[in-house]
Amino acid sequence: MRTELPVLASPPIACCVPLAAPLLSDEEAEATAALFRALGDPARVRIVNALATAGEPVCVCEFVEPLGLSQPTVSHHLKKLTAAGLLEREQRGKWAYYSLNPDASATLAALVDLKEA
Numbered sequence: 001m002r003t004e005l006p007v008l009a010s011p012p013i014a015c016c017v018p019l020a021a022p023l024l025s026d027e028e029a030e031a032t033a034a035l036f037r038a039l040g041d042p043a044r045v046r047i048v049n050a051l052a053t054a055g056e057p058v059c060v061c062e063f064v065e066p067l068g069l070s071q072p073t074v075s076h077h078l079k080k081l082t083a084a085g086l087l088e089r090e091q092r093g094k095w096a097y098y099s100l101n102p103d104a105s106a107t108l109a110a111l112v113d114l115k116e117a
Helices: 024-039 044-054 061-067 071-083 102-112
Strands: 088-090 095-100
Touching: 024 071, 024 102, 044 071, 044 095, 044 102, 061 071, 061 102, 071 088, 071 095
Parallel strands: none
Antiparallel strands: 088 095
């Protein structure tokens, strides 16, 4: 025996409900896209993660073994992250030391915080 269920009236489901964040301007959207492009490589994400957990600036040479990449490749990734404003570079003799840019850290945190303000 077949039983028919009643159709309940419900409000329509909205498509593309906006995020709880304010609408980005064109400039803000481009800057945000640039940050995501800089983080578009797994090695760069690992570098940012390592720097986020380090208590002090890290020498370029300390990334080579953990990443399994050559020193020139690591330097390339660090240069991309620095150009995007995510890292700060400090020259100590012949070695460069990197740390997270505090402003960039706050920007990244704000990007993933979608709670209503």
